[in-house]
Every structure is written in C-alpha cells, then in structure tokens.
Amino acid sequence: MDRIDAMQAFVAVADLQGFAPAARKLRLSPSAVTRLIAALEERLGARLLQRTTRQVTLTDAGSRYLERARRILADIGEAEGAIEGERTRPEGQLVISAPVGFGRLHVSGIVTAYLKRYGDVGVDLRLSDRMVNLVEDGVDLAIRIGHLPDSTLVARHVGEMRRIVVASPGYLTKRGAPERPQEISAHDTIQFGAMTAALDWRFVEGGREIRVASTPRFATNSSDAAIQYAEADGGLTRVMAYQAAESLKAQRLRIVLAQFEQPALPIHLVYPTSRLLSAKVRTFIDLVTEMADWHFG
Numbered sequence: 155m156d157r158i159d160a161m162q163a164f165v166a167v168a169d170l171q172g173f174a175p176a177a178r179k180l181r182l183s184p185s186a187v188t189r190l191i192a193a194l195e196e197r198l199g200a201r202l203l204q205r206t207t208r209q210v211t212l213t214d215a216g217s218r219y220l221e222r223a224r225r226i227l228a229d230i231g232e233a234e235g236a237i238e239g240e241r242t243r244p245e246g247q248l249v250i251s252a253p254v255g256f257g258r259l260h261v262s263g264i265v266t267a268y269l270k271r272y273g274d275v276g277v278d279l280r281l282s283d284r285m286v287n288l289v290e291d292g293v294d295l296a297i298r299i300g301h302l303p304d305s306t307l308v309a310r311h312v313g314e315m316r317r318i319v320v321a322s323p324g325y326l327t328k329r330g331a332p333e334r335p336q337e338i339s340a341h342d343t344i345q346f347g348a349m350t351a352a353l354d355w356r357f358v359e360g361g362r363e364i365r366v367a368s369t370p371r372f373a374t375n376s377s378d379a380a381i382q383y384a385e386a387d388g389g390l391t392r393v394m395a396y397q398a399a400e401s402l403k404a405q406r407l408r409i410v411l412a413q414f415e416q417p418a419l420p421i422h423l424v425y426p427t428s429r430l431l432s433a434k435v436r437t438f439i440d441l442v443t444e445m446a447d448w449h450f451g
Contacts, residue, residue, distance in 0.1 A: 158230065160194040161223045163187045164202060168220050169289050169306065171210055179289070224427065244433040245274040251288070251296040255377055255397050257281040260448065261297060268441050275434050283375075288426055294435050295425045299394065307424045310439060313448025314418035316395040319355070320407040325387040331410045332390070335359065335366045342389030345370035346380035355392050357414040381407070395450040421448050 166176035167187065177184040195202055202216035212220060248268075252261045257279065265277050280286070286293055288307065299315050321331070325342075332338055335357040345353060345368065354365040372388060374380050377397040384391045385406045401407040423442060425435055 157194075157197075158227070160190045160197075161227055163190040164194055164216075165220065165223050165227060167191060167203065167210060168212055168216070173210065175290055243274070244272045244437045246432075246434060247276045247278060248434045248438060249278045249280065249292055249294045250438070251280045251282065251286050251291075251293045253283050253297070253299060254281045255394075256297065256299065259396060259399070260446065264438075264442055264445055267445060268438055271441070272434070272437060288424070294432070295423055295438060298422050298424055300419045302420075302422060302424065306427045308427055309422040309424045311420055312423055312442055312446060313421035313450065315421055315448075315450045316415060316418050317392060318395050318398065318409050318415065319390055319392045319411045320381075320384060320398050320402070320409055321390045322385050322387050322407055323405070325384075325389060326408060326410070328387070331408075333411075335364060335411060335414050338366050338368060338390060343368040343370045344380045344383055344389050344391035345373035346377055346391055346393055347375065356416055357411065358416055359414055363416070418450065 163176060163180060163182070166179050167173055170176050170179065173184045173187050173191075177187045180187065191203065198215075198219070200215040200219075201213050202219055204211045204213055204216075250261070250265070258281065262279065265279050269275070269277055280293070285298075286296065288294075288296060302309055319338075329341060332341060335355070338355065353370065354367045357364050357366065372380070372383050374383075377393050380391045380393060381398055381401055383389075385401060390410065398407055402409065423439055425431070
C-alpha cells in the first residue's frame with residue numbers, strides 16, 4: 155500500500171462524503187478507493203469511516219486522523235510546489251464561481267485585468283446563483299454573498315452588501331412611500347428570490363427583527379425582471395444593492411425604508427482548506443484586494 159495514495163483517498167472520501175465521488179475526483183475505480191481505505195485502516199488498527207447504505211461519516215479516530223492527514227499532504231504539496239515553482243509563478247486554469255449579477259457587474263472586470271497581468275493563466279468564470287460544491291465541481295475560488303455555513307472552506311472577507319427595498323418615483327408619487335415596514339401590506343409588491351423562499355420580508359425595528367408578510371403581484375427568480383417591473387411602476391421590490399445600482403444611479407428607482415434594513419451581508423472569497431495556496435488563487439485574491447470596492451453597506 156502506498157501511504158500517500160491511501161491518505162489522499164481517505165481525505166477525498168471525507169471531503170466528498172462518499173466513495174463514488176472520491177473515485178471520480180481521483181480518477182480511480184470505487185473498488186480501488188475501497189481497497190486503499192481498508193488497507194489504511196488495517197495498518198492503523200482503527201476504523202476511520204462509518205459506512206451505511208446512505209452515507210459515509212467519520213469516526214472519532216477518523217476525525218483526528220483527517221486533520222493530520224491534511225497537514226501531511228499539504229506539506230508534501232508545498233515541497234513539490236517549491237521545486238516546480240508553483241508558489242511564485244501563476245499558471246494553469248483558474249476556475250472561479252460567482253453569482254450571476256454580481257459576477258457580471260463586479261467580477262468580470264477584475265478577471266479581465268487578471269488575464270492581462272498573468273499571461274500563463276487561463277480563467278473559467280462560472281456565473282450561477284446556485285451554491286456550488288467547490289471540491290466536487292472543481293472550483294478553485296468562489297465569491298459568496300451572505301453568512302457562510304460551517305464548512306472546511308477558508309473564507310476571506312472582502313466587503314458587505316445591503317438588501318434594500320426600492321420602487322419607482324412614479325409608483326411612490328401615486329401610492330406614497332411606506333414609512334414603516336408594516337405598511338408594506340397596503341402596497342403592491344414584487345417578490346424576487348428562489349421560488350421556494352418564504353414570502354415575508356425581514357427588517358429591524360427597535361433592535362429586534364420583524365417579519366412582514368407580502369402577497370406579491372409578481373414573483374420571479376430574476377433580479378433583472380423584478381427591477382424592470384419595479385421601474386414600470388409595478389410596486390415595491392427587495393433586492394441586493396448591487397442589483398439595483400444602475401437603476402438608482404439613473405433615478406429610475408428610489409430606496410425606501412432604509413432605516414429599517416437588516417445589517418449588511420458579508421461578501422467573502424472562499425476556497426478549499428489548504429496550507430498551500432496556489433499562486434493562481436493567491437494572486438487573484440491579491441488583485442481583488444487591490445481593485446475591488448465591494449463595500450455596499
């Protein structure tokens with residue numbers, strides 16, 4: 155048994171929570187991964203993974219061993235990277251994931267500058283509002299807006315984002331601007347978000363969170379469609395600040411209820427846990443820090 159291969163197989167199974175996805179990542183057969191894990195457990199004299207028909211979970215011994223295995227593999231990668239020059243010379247393909255609208259407005263320009271600066275790197279920019287699995291989908295780095303769940307990802311805070319309520323000047327002239335969140339029920343509303351999301355809108359008043367139910371005349375999972383209808387005097391809609399930035403600048407929309415907004419959501423760059431950060435990822439993070447002004451709070 156090659157100990158390094160066995161460690162890599164174990165870490166892949168732990169990260170992806172399954173033998174089949176680990177086998178795909180390592181380009182091995184599931185039976186080969188199974189043999190590597192079995193040989194590793196036999197050598198250590200301890201069970202590392204608890205297998206059921208539905209899931210694979212770490213045992214206590216497996217959790218302790220995983221941390222040490224990651225450290226060993228990172229050290230090996232760092233030693234190899236030092237010889238190959240990877241830490242000082244960005245090269246290869248950099249895969250980045252970002253939300254659709256934010257990526258179009260705020261990430262694509264940085265990617266353009268990055269490609270001009272680093273000629274040995276190609277970039278695959280994937281715009282999707284779906285929460286991708288970085289390891290399983292082969293993504294090097296993602297831009298995420300909102301509070302992050304506990305995970306094995308490393309997060310770098312790079313900004314904040316307001317969630318705002320907007321309406322057109324024409325609508326507000328006709329119907330009046332709401333002065334308190336509870337007045338929303340008397341207005342036409344436009345619901346933007348996942349179709350499975352709750353219809354209530356959340357605000358902060360007097361230091362406590364309040365929820366106001368809305369009955370939208372128009373519901374969509376497209377921010378562009380929600381904003382377009384709001385501009386056409388369709389009613390109030392609640393969107394991310396960057397999504398309405400162009401309309402606000404052109405005065406096609408106005409912000410209402412600003413004093414009741416929830417605290418701004420954090421913007422993070424996230425990437426898989428590793429002591430060795432590849433040069434292509436490190437230099438992109440440095441460029442975001444240099445160029446981006448993502449403080450929309």
